Amino acid sequence: DTAVSQTPKYLVTQMGNDKSIKCEQNLGHDTMYWYKQDSKKFLKIMFSYNNKELIINETVPNRFSPKSPDKAHLNLHINSLELGDSAVYFCASSLAWGAGNTIYFGEGSWLTVV
Protein backbone atom coordinates (compact mmCIF):
# COMPACT_ATOMS: atom_id res chain seq x y z
CA ASP A 1 0.00 0.00 0.00
CA THR A 2 1.26 3.47 -0.88
CA ALA A 3 1.63 5.51 2.29
CA VAL A 4 1.03 8.95 0.72
CA SER A 5 -0.76 8.91 -2.59
CA GLN A 6 -1.51 11.79 -4.94
CA THR A 7 -3.72 11.99 -8.00
CA PRO A 8 -3.32 12.79 -10.79
CA LYS A 9 0.35 12.08 -11.37
CA TYR A 10 0.39 14.13 -14.58
CA LEU A 11 -1.83 17.02 -15.52
CA VAL A 12 -1.66 19.16 -18.64
CA THR A 13 -4.15 21.99 -18.81
CA GLN A 14 -4.74 25.36 -20.40
CA MET A 15 -4.25 28.75 -18.82
CA GLY A 16 -7.32 29.98 -17.02
CA ASN A 17 -8.62 26.53 -16.11
CA ASP A 18 -9.35 25.35 -12.57
CA LYS A 19 -7.85 22.06 -11.41
CA SER A 20 -7.51 19.98 -8.25
CA ILE A 21 -4.88 17.60 -6.95
CA LYS A 22 -5.90 15.07 -4.33
CA CYS A 23 -3.77 13.61 -1.56
CA GLU A 24 -4.43 10.82 0.88
CA GLN A 25 -2.23 9.26 3.57
CA ASN A 26 -2.86 5.94 5.29
CA LEU A 27 -0.21 6.36 7.97
CA GLY A 28 -2.51 7.74 10.64
CA HIS A 29 -0.55 10.99 10.68
CA ASP A 30 -1.97 14.25 12.03
CA THR A 31 0.03 16.68 9.87
CA MET A 32 -0.04 17.08 6.11
CA TYR A 33 1.80 19.44 3.76
CA TRP A 34 1.85 20.71 0.21
CA TYR A 35 5.21 21.60 -1.32
CA LYS A 36 5.94 23.09 -4.74
CA GLN A 37 9.10 22.08 -6.60
CA ASP A 38 10.13 24.49 -9.33
CA SER A 39 12.20 23.86 -12.44
CA LYS A 40 15.41 24.37 -10.45
CA LYS A 41 14.34 21.63 -8.02
CA PHE A 42 13.76 24.05 -5.15
CA LEU A 43 11.18 22.64 -2.70
CA LYS A 44 9.09 25.34 -1.07
CA ILE A 45 6.35 24.78 1.46
CA MET A 46 2.92 26.08 0.51
CA PHE A 47 0.55 24.86 3.20
CA SER A 48 0.43 22.68 6.26
CA TYR A 49 -2.57 21.26 8.09
CA ASN A 50 -2.68 19.63 11.49
CA ASN A 51 -5.78 17.62 12.32
CA LYS A 52 -7.71 19.35 9.52
CA GLU A 53 -6.72 22.82 10.73
CA LEU A 54 -4.58 25.16 8.62
CA ILE A 55 -1.37 26.02 10.46
CA ILE A 56 0.95 27.23 7.71
CA ASN A 57 -0.03 29.37 4.77
CA GLU A 58 3.10 30.66 3.11
CA THR A 59 3.05 33.47 0.58
CA VAL A 60 0.94 31.70 -1.97
CA PRO A 61 -1.53 33.39 -4.35
CA ASN A 62 -5.09 33.06 -3.15
CA ARG A 63 -5.86 31.17 -6.37
CA PHE A 64 -4.48 28.20 -4.42
CA SER A 65 -6.91 26.83 -1.87
CA PRO A 66 -6.22 23.75 0.23
CA LYS A 67 -9.02 21.71 1.72
CA SER A 68 -8.79 19.01 4.37
CA PRO A 69 -12.05 17.07 4.73
CA ASP A 70 -10.43 14.83 7.35
CA LYS A 71 -6.93 14.36 8.68
CA ALA A 72 -6.13 11.67 6.12
CA HIS A 73 -6.82 13.92 3.13
CA LEU A 74 -5.43 17.25 1.96
CA ASN A 75 -6.52 18.41 -1.47
CA LEU A 76 -5.19 21.37 -3.44
CA HIS A 77 -7.46 23.38 -5.69
CA ILE A 78 -6.01 25.90 -8.12
CA ASN A 79 -8.16 28.53 -9.84
CA SER A 80 -7.35 30.45 -13.01
CA LEU A 81 -4.15 28.55 -13.74
CA GLU A 82 -1.18 30.55 -15.00
CA LEU A 83 1.93 29.49 -16.90
CA GLY A 84 4.04 30.05 -13.78
CA ASP A 85 2.03 27.46 -11.89
CA SER A 86 3.75 24.75 -13.93
CA ALA A 87 5.72 22.72 -11.39
CA VAL A 88 5.73 19.48 -9.46
CA TYR A 89 3.47 19.53 -6.43
CA PHE A 90 4.29 17.18 -3.57
CA CYS A 91 2.02 16.17 -0.77
CA ALA A 92 3.62 14.96 2.46
CA SER A 93 2.68 13.91 5.96
CA SER A 94 4.25 13.54 9.39
CA LEU A 95 3.08 12.05 12.65
CA ALA A 96 2.41 15.29 14.51
CA TRP A 97 3.06 18.99 14.25
CA GLY A 98 6.16 20.28 15.94
CA ALA A 99 7.30 16.89 17.16
CA GLY A 100 10.29 16.56 14.86
CA ASN A 101 9.01 13.52 13.03
CA THR A 102 10.03 12.01 9.73
CA ILE A 103 8.23 13.47 6.73
CA TYR A 104 6.87 11.08 4.11
CA PHE A 105 6.28 12.33 0.57
CA GLY A 106 3.89 11.31 -2.13
CA GLU A 107 5.16 10.66 -5.63
CA GLY A 108 4.39 14.14 -6.89
CA SER A 109 1.93 15.62 -9.36
CA TRP A 110 3.47 17.09 -12.52
CA LEU A 111 1.39 20.10 -13.56
CA THR A 112 1.97 21.69 -16.95
CA VAL A 113 0.01 24.80 -17.89
CA VAL A 114 -0.03 25.62 -21.60
Add this chain to the structure above:
Amino acid sequence: GIQVEQSPPDLILQEGANSTLRCNFSDSVNNLQWFHQNPWGQLINLFYIPSGTKQNGRLSATTVATERYSLLYISSSQTTDSGVYFCAVEGGGSYIPTFGRGTSLIVHP
Protein backbone atom coordinates in the same frame (compact mmCIF):
# COMPACT_ATOMS: atom_id res chain seq x y z
CA GLY B 1 13.14 31.65 9.20
CA ILE B 2 16.02 29.22 9.31
CA GLN B 3 18.41 29.28 6.35
CA VAL B 4 19.65 26.00 4.88
CA GLU B 5 22.60 25.80 2.53
CA GLN B 6 23.89 22.70 0.82
CA SER B 7 27.21 22.08 -0.87
CA PRO B 8 28.41 21.27 -3.39
CA PRO B 9 25.51 22.11 -5.72
CA ASP B 10 26.70 19.55 -8.28
CA LEU B 11 28.88 16.47 -8.02
CA ILE B 12 30.03 14.01 -10.65
CA LEU B 13 31.63 10.75 -9.58
CA GLN B 14 32.94 7.56 -11.06
CA GLU B 15 31.30 4.42 -9.77
CA GLY B 16 33.09 3.21 -6.64
CA ALA B 17 34.15 6.66 -5.43
CA ASN B 18 33.27 8.10 -2.02
CA SER B 19 31.71 11.50 -1.40
CA THR B 20 30.64 13.88 1.35
CA LEU B 21 27.66 16.21 1.05
CA ARG B 22 27.23 19.08 3.46
CA CYS B 23 24.22 20.88 4.91
CA ASN B 24 24.71 24.09 6.91
CA PHE B 25 21.88 25.72 8.83
CA SER B 26 21.59 29.09 10.48
CA ASP B 27 19.92 28.34 13.82
CA SER B 28 19.28 25.70 16.48
CA VAL B 29 17.70 22.57 15.04
CA ASN B 30 14.75 20.45 16.22
CA ASN B 31 14.70 18.11 13.27
CA LEU B 32 16.95 17.36 10.33
CA GLN B 33 16.33 14.88 7.57
CA TRP B 34 18.19 13.80 4.46
CA PHE B 35 16.26 12.84 1.33
CA HIS B 36 17.20 11.37 -2.02
CA GLN B 37 15.19 12.41 -5.04
CA ASN B 38 15.73 9.77 -7.67
CA PRO B 39 15.70 10.49 -11.43
CA TRP B 40 11.98 9.61 -11.49
CA GLY B 41 11.24 12.35 -9.00
CA GLN B 42 10.49 10.25 -5.93
CA LEU B 43 11.59 11.74 -2.61
CA ILE B 44 12.90 9.02 -0.34
CA ASN B 45 13.80 9.38 3.31
CA LEU B 46 17.40 8.50 4.03
CA PHE B 47 17.94 9.64 7.60
CA TYR B 48 16.16 11.38 10.43
CA ILE B 49 19.15 12.85 12.26
CA PRO B 50 18.77 15.98 14.42
CA SER B 51 22.02 15.01 16.16
CA GLY B 52 24.60 12.24 16.25
CA THR B 53 25.59 9.69 13.66
CA LYS B 54 23.62 7.01 11.83
CA GLN B 55 24.57 4.44 9.24
CA ASN B 56 22.52 2.55 6.70
CA GLY B 57 24.54 0.35 4.39
CA ARG B 58 26.85 2.48 2.25
CA LEU B 59 25.31 5.69 3.53
CA SER B 60 25.94 7.40 6.81
CA ALA B 61 25.08 10.80 8.24
CA THR B 62 26.38 12.97 11.05
CA THR B 63 24.80 16.08 12.51
CA VAL B 64 26.76 18.39 14.78
CA ALA B 65 23.94 20.57 16.04
CA THR B 66 26.19 22.83 18.13
CA GLU B 67 28.16 23.73 14.99
CA ARG B 68 25.07 23.87 12.79
CA TYR B 69 25.95 21.39 10.09
CA SER B 70 25.19 17.90 8.89
CA LEU B 71 27.15 15.63 6.59
CA LEU B 72 25.97 12.81 4.37
CA TYR B 73 28.61 10.25 3.38
CA ILE B 74 28.20 8.01 0.38
CA SER B 75 30.76 5.25 0.07
CA SER B 76 31.46 3.03 -2.95
CA SER B 77 28.95 5.00 -5.01
CA GLN B 78 26.75 3.23 -7.54
CA THR B 79 24.90 4.55 -10.57
CA THR B 80 21.66 4.11 -8.64
CA ASP B 81 22.87 6.76 -6.19
CA SER B 82 22.39 9.40 -8.89
CA GLY B 83 19.79 12.04 -8.19
CA VAL B 84 19.39 15.05 -5.94
CA TYR B 85 20.11 14.94 -2.21
CA PHE B 86 18.22 17.33 0.02
CA CYS B 87 18.44 18.17 3.65
CA ALA B 88 15.35 19.54 5.38
CA VAL B 89 15.61 21.34 8.69
CA GLU B 90 13.13 22.42 11.34
CA GLY B 91 14.60 24.92 13.75
CA GLY B 92 15.06 28.46 14.92
CA GLY B 93 11.70 28.33 16.70
CA SER B 94 9.89 27.22 13.54
CA TYR B 95 8.34 23.85 12.86
CA ILE B 96 8.28 24.41 9.11
CA PRO B 97 10.49 21.82 7.35
CA THR B 98 12.76 24.05 5.25
CA PHE B 99 14.69 22.49 2.41
CA GLY B 100 18.13 23.33 1.09
CA ARG B 101 18.59 23.66 -2.65
CA GLY B 102 20.06 20.21 -2.92
CA THR B 103 23.19 18.54 -4.26
CA SER B 104 22.78 17.03 -7.71
CA LEU B 105 24.83 13.82 -7.93
CA ILE B 106 25.68 11.95 -11.11
CA VAL B 107 27.50 8.64 -10.81
CA HIS B 108 29.03 7.35 -14.05
CA PRO B 109 29.61 3.63 -14.64
